[in-house]
Amino acid sequence: MKNNITIPKSSLDFLTELKTNNNKPWFDANKQNYLNELNHIETFAGALLEELSKTDVLETASGKKSVYRIYRDIRFSKDKTPFKSFWGGSYTRATKERRGGYYFHIEKGNTFVAGGFWGPNTADLKRIRAEFAHDDEPMQKILQSKSFVSNFGNLQGEQLKTSPKGYDSDHKAIELLRYKQFLVIRRFTDAEVLSDLFLEQALETFKNMRPFFDYMSEILTTDINGASVL
Template identity: 30%
Template sequence: MATYFTDKSFRFLRSLARHNERAWFLAHKGDYEAHVREPFQRLLIDLQPALLEVSPHYRAEPKGVGGSLFRIHRDTRFSGDKTPYKNWQGARLFHERHKQVPAPSYYLHLQPGNCFIAGGIWHPEPDALRRIRHFIVDNPASWKQAAHAPAFRKRYDLESEDLLSRPPRGFDPDFEFIEDLKHRNFVAVRGLDDATLTGPRLLPVLAKDLQAMAPFMDYLCAALDLEF
């Protein structure tokens, strides 16, 4: 089976975290291209058939600009942290309509000691968040199946770092899934060890995750009137 990332991929990202400055990055840009960006682009290409089996409306786009890969450069305009580069590389497998409307995405994160795969919608706009919450209230049985099936919850955690302290206004506090309605993000996440990212079974592991998260992603797409 094909491999993509190596110990050199993690070594580069660890070094970047220690030497997060433009001169260092430019001097080592070849390492970034060879060990991080290009392997990620190959992985995105090889994920396309597995993604197509899950949904014809999602894209794994390897092109350098406007594709799935996030830029390694940080946007420092409104941040107190002025370091110019991220010490991780991420890629979003996006819905074909993501530029027109809010849409859930799959996401893969490469970072030493903090690799993971996720699926869902992060920081949705207020209208999209309201629509998801009301859809859960109106369709609780299918939400239970999509987000709380035992096999799903054994494999994935629901992101819970940004929760309301009390139920959102206008919702019944006795609703079965009121705790879920406190979420500001609707994201399922599973950690991956570094050895998985550098090993020969990375592609089938990720393909299995795309399939396993499909009911959750399908539910969120339905809530936002998106095809899946």
């Protein structure tokens, strides 16, 4: 474990200043500061990728490739501020057999490590619901496990307010069936982010997502009879 790789306080402070001065002239004048802090984040992301790759197969090429651009896409947004006020990045699991994605979000007062399925397509959502309706016990066992509860609390994500089409409101798995997204999130304080243990804690958080990822991958690569669809 490269436990000497840390997030410096300056990386959080830069975001605070950017949030107050979210305009191109200020950013251009502070471009070198941005590049210095970006280097810290990319180094951290690279160390996290290296460690995570020891236990999972990822297609993300490098820490640098994992980190999102600071520039916002404002074409269709009412918010015209040009820059993001957080550091973010993600790692993609490799091959069709491994589903789900890892994500980190570093922001003063709002840092979290997350994973899951942000926007399942219609076919995937239909398949997930069919499995939960058929037998929700394997997923319930994962969600109620000690490691899941201690890391993530509950499954999160957008839910339907009513029952999905084709399912009764009194179905025993109705709470699971209402999900449109399947997310697991663990939040960190600023003190935790700046500590020497953050890299290790972020890695352990990702590792604790694996039972959830592996079961969801099994669902999405088989039919309702358990036969492979790949």
